[in-house]
Amino acid sequence: xxxxxxxxxxxxxxxxxxxxxxxxxxxxxxxxxxxxxxxxxxxxxxxxxxxxxxxxxxxxxxxxxxxxxxxxxxxxxxxxxxxxxxxxxxxxxxxxxxxxxxxxxxxxxx
Numbered sequence: 001x002x003x004x005x006x007x008x009x010x011x012x013x014x015x016x017x018x019x020x021x022x023x024x025x026x027x028x029x030x031x032x033x034x035x036x037x038x039x040x041x042x043x044x045x046x047x048x049x050x051x052x053x054x055x056x057x058x059x060x061x062x063x064x065x066x067x068x069x070x071x072x073x074x075x076x077x078x079x080x081x082x083x084x085x086x087x088x089x090x091x092x093x094x095x096x097x098x099x100x101x102x103x104x105x106x107x108x109x110x
Contacts (some may be wrong), residue, residue, distance in 0.1 A: 013096040
């Protein structure tokens with residue numbers, strides 16, 4: 001298999017995506033970007049970013065029927081925060097993919 005080379009901009013964007021995404025994992029970000037997790041780990045290490053074990057799971061089903069209004073409010077606020085983080089992640093990934101598509105379109109020789 002041929003070794004892939006990535007632009008410096010793509011590397012910086014991938015590192016920034018990891019930094020700016022709460023709850024993200026190296027494996028999750030690498031899978032989303034279509035790169036090996038070891039590659040992303042090396043980029044993070046080179047950028048001086050500490051790789052931490054982060055929970056990557058989604059929240060479960062809504063709470064029990066007998067929860068108090070305060071508990072429901074706390075649960076819903078946590079869910080809103082999670083959805084906002086997902087939206088930021090998706091927006092960043094979209095921007096990275098657009099930049100990658102633009103880069104590779106310029107590389108094409110028809």
